[in-house]
Amino acid sequence: MAKARYKSDASEAIHSAASGLYRAKVIDKKTMREYDDLCIEEAPEFSAKQIASIRKTVNVSQGVFAVYLNTTVSTVRQWEQGNKKPSGIAARMLQLVQKNGLTIFG
The missing domain is CATH 1.10.260.40 (lambda repressor-like DNA-binding domains)
Incomplete structure (x- = not known):
């Protein structure tokens, strides 16, 4: 899988922590998707x-x-x-x- 592009270093750290919680089954898939939306940069748009x-x-x-x-x-x-x-x-x-x-x- 390609490396995600994070909005900032802080976003990367937060996402990494959330990923650990997800793997430990402390947070569910829906919550993990919310962290993805908050932390990972969207794909660019081209004209x-x-x-x-x-x-x-x-x-x-x-x-x-x-x-x-x-x-x-x-x-x-x-x-x-x-x-x-x-x-x-x-x-x-x-x-x-x-x-x-x-x-x-x-």
Whole structure:
């Protein structure tokens, strides 16, 4: 599982403590989800223009970009046209490509 991105160092410490309580069965799953919501940073949102810019920056076609992101050409096209938004994991992948390029896959 990928490492969570916390809102702050304090949030990470609080979440870690809550995770220990959850594993010890002191708090239930619903409460743990509340700690997740409070402590873990949400996936970023990208506009259609930003997605197209990220793809063009790494100099690949929609088809190649789709392969790297484990999605379809149709989905990439819909993102770039603004008809669809990337989900959590796809948004995180876009965030990584934006920051590191395609080298993260190699």
